[in-house]
Amino acid sequence: MKRIFLALIFFFAITGLLFAKPIPLKGNPAGKPLPRIAIAGLGIESSTFSPALTDEAAFHAKYGVDVFSTYPFLAADSPLRHRVDWFPALVGHALPGGAVTRKAYESLVNQTLERLKKNAPYDGLFFDIHGAMSVVGLDDPEGDFIVRIRKVTGKKTIISTSMDLHGNVSWRLAENTDLITCYRLAPHEDAMQTKQRAVENLIGRIESGKGKPAFKAYIPIPVLLPGEKTSTRIEPAKSVYAAVAPASVQPGVIDAAIWVGYAWADEPRNHAVVMVTGDDKKMVTQTAEKLARNFWNARDGFAFVAPTGTLTEALDKAVASNKHPFYISDSGDNPTAGGAGDVTWTLKEILARPEFKSVNGPSLIYASIPGPELVKKAIAAGVGKQVEGYAGAKADARYAPPLFISGAVESIVYGDTDAEVEVAIKVGSVHIIVTQKRKPYHHEADFTRLGLKPRQADIVVVKIGYLEPELYAMRADWILALTPGGVDQNLERLPYKRIQRPMFPFDKKMADPDLKAKLVPSSDKL
Ligand SMILES: [Zn+2]
DSSP, rough: OOOHHHHHHHHHHHHHHHHOOOOOOOTTTTTOOEEEEEEEEEOOOOEEEOOEEOOOOGGOOOOGGGGGOOOOGGGGTTTHHHHHHHEEEEEEEESEEEOOHHHHHHHHHHHHHHHHHHHHHEEEEEOOSBBBOOOBBBOOOHHHHHHHHHHHOOOOSEEEEEEEETTTHHHHHHHHOSSSEESSSSOOOTTTHHHHHHHHHHHHHHHHHOOOSSEEEEEOOOOOOOGGOOTTSSSSHHHHHHHHHHHHTTTTTEEEEEEEEOOTTTTTTEEEEEEEEEEEEEHHHHHHHHHHHHHHGGGGGGGOOOOOHHHHHHHHHHHHHHHHEEEEGGGGOOTTTTSSSSOOOHHHHHHHHHSSSSSTTTEEEEEEEEEHHHHHHHHHHHHTTTTEESSSOSSSSSSOOOOOEEEEEEEEEEETTTEEEEEEEEEETEEEEEEESSOOOOOOOOOHHOOTTTTTOOOOSSOOOOHHHHHHOSSSEEEEEOOOOOOOOOOOGGGGOSSSSEEEEESSSOOOOOOOOOEEGGGGGG
């Protein structure tokens, strides 16, 4: 009996420890219970025009407390961390690519829901998504995901959604979220700031007791543009987006956002959207209408961020130029927009040009082509030795087959999160970066780690659209080559069947659309 009694005491002590309410932390002297906020989300932009598929591993999912490492503003010593009782469920971010397999999507969603169920109910949920995920056989995955989250959290939980401005906002997503925002800069130098704003707005509404916004204005704009025409570094996107921050701090407004949308998926939700949330009906609707009108009126002015041309034109110009390094974007297979990243067409064309056949030709760095077998051979041969084999065209062989590469191994680097192993191989005057897995090259260090010197190179060709800030700062000149691939920049070449029509720029003579704000029902009414 005594034993049972002791066992019971032990049991209650342990369960007491396990289920004890968290001790109130700094910043909450009143000892009021902290708001309970969950974190969940999946981020990817995936092209339905690419034959590649994305699996679960590509999301590098983080679970529980590991999720905090994604957000510097939620670091252990940060003020926001201590204002809330956090329940991070699952957050995954994948490099852009082809559509996500249904199996991967279901697995990630179900794991998220299981984890959310454990700690429900919540005052709030931070929904961190990109918004341009395509899933095989499923329309509007982010809309599907949030509906399934709502089934776990119920109507009361305030959901604050943070997105990329290249994401898509379906009516269903707008209904199920309460707060919503997106980046205001492209390239996305304000990505973390945006996520932090989404979190701060959420905490603010919970702490103040104001709760869900009284109004959510939604305006679809029938415009579909590639990101490379809407960089906020240049007009007209610069002015259109510069108006967002001032609009969002007006009295009665919580946040304002403009989505360019995602051009490389063929669904009815793919188009631009404006949303404004707040408590003042007139302010919310008028602000949304003004932002939407600005965007629509600017439509003819959106142009590529750099001069464009065919690859031949780009290479001719780069070889003849006295400005170096001369950057060329191999834009049709840009992995950060959803290209497979392994199209060999551009590299094949480069290696076929006579200028680059001799070691004394113009120096050209090509970043990059995945070729796991060639990487293996290069490791076996070693630095300084000759190697040959095939690379690329595993995922997307529509434009050119796997490419035979024969050259000297210049360097081998291990440990990159995306590439895993990277090898530089010299062929003629071309330094080719061959990777085990595909990787976008956005930083100077991505090159210098391999012993390559992009600042001293004559030409640098990167699978990219607009140049990311470090490359942009380094360039002496730049041209965007309109190369083929899963994210062809020439949208009029793409076989759309399911986007809404009329749509700019496809229907040249379309009438002005109705840009009156539609009020989205509160998630309470679902
Ligand atoms: Zn984006």
